[in-house]
Amino acid sequence: MNGTTRKHLRRKLPVHLFVNNKLYQLIDFSLGGAGANYEDENPPEPGKQIKVTLIFPYNKKNVGWEVTADVVRVDKEKKFIAFKFIEDDDFKAFSLAFYDEMRKKGMM
Numbered sequence: 001m002n003g004t005t006r007k008h009l010r011r012k013l014p015v016h017l018f019v020n021n022k023l024y025q026l027i028d029f030s031l032g033g034a035g036a037n038y039e040d041e042n043p044p045e046p047g048k049q050i051k052v053t054l055i056f057p058y059n060k061k062n063v064g065w066e067v068t069a070d071v072v073r074v075d076k077e078k079k080f081i082a083f084k085f086i087e088d089d090d091f092k093a094f095s096l097a098f099y100d101e102m103r104k105k106g107m108m
Contacts, residue, residue, distance in 0.1 A: 016055040033084040
């Protein structure tokens with residue numbers, strides 16, 4: 001564990017997170033990253049940069065984004081993993097629009 005903390009507010013939102021086509025159980029989501037539980041025997045190692053796929057319920061459909069993320073923490077005992085998203089202006093703009101929709105629906 002390296003002590004990295006996220007600077008963005010963490011929220012519980014109906015987002016699905018996939019790594020290598022495997023669904024991870026999302027714990028929290030923020031503009032800067034996500035925390036999840038996993039069932040893999042060999043999760044990505046901390047310090048590794050990987051592609052994650054996020055599926056958002058947005059505008060009455062499911063919208064998918066593939067983003068690059070740094071693996072910042074893996075707790076093999078608790079089967080917890082934390083990701084930091086690599087800054088991407090288009091993804092950030094979409095995330096803000098998604099937050100706005102979730103607010104309007106009373107989900108945050």
